[in-house]
Amino acid sequence: MYEKGGRKGKVLSVKNEMEILFDGVAENEGFARVAVAAFVTHLNPTLEELDDIKTAVSEAVTNAIIHGYGNLEGYGGEGKQKLKSQPVHPGKVRLHCLLEDGILHIEIEDTGRGIEDVDKAMIPLYTSRPDLNRAGMGFALMEAFMDELEVESTPGQGTVVRMKKKMEAGDWIKEGD
């Protein structure tokens, strides 16, 4: 898949794809972002790029879990699990990554309740659940940290979040060699 020259060759021309399907529960948020970070490591991303990607993935996956599926039971303290006040939604989150021409495409899809008004949801500080200590900054952070963001949603059927980011680090590392 490397065009030529092995490790020092055109690393950015690699085409690479992966897909994970996981349960929409809070425990998997960390897994999802670390998986994407690991997926792009071979491009030698800068720490900044990695942080950007991890934050954006975390936001999208958290949205799918708490807004799409309404699984609010994230609880990381003293090993206690909060009493389940409601049954856990069995929905899955699909995470798809494609690396092509040095651009990382991330697609995060859920089959939850969907968003009625996407434009409204994307307003910074707007949150549909002010009761949850949420900031309403999810889409704003995704927009700030990725190059492109696209949200497609059908109420009752689910939401797809597509993000793109150009991975630039490979270029200057090659020049510095």
Add this chain to the structure above:
Amino acid sequence: MEQLTREDFKIIDNYLMIRLPKEVDHYNAGYICEQADRLLMDESVQNIVFDFADTGFMDSSGVGIIIGRYKKISCFGGKVFAIHCSRQILRILSVSGLHKLVEIM
């Protein structure tokens, strides 16, 4: 994942010191908010200090934690401080506009 304990929440004079975990996300946020709010009921607490020394990752759940606590103490003249912020945390604080509410040291 490493768990938070009560040791991570300390009251020193009228400051509530919260030592945040390695990763501040929705999974951890519930516990942090609950513990912090319980301790805020203690009348001696006026200000809150968020210590990011161990934190390598934060998303908007962390912003939610800070905004929520800020609302609770600012009406009594309290202040919120953030210390030991790494570069990524500083970026998130400034993208979300929190650097205007929180004293970053």
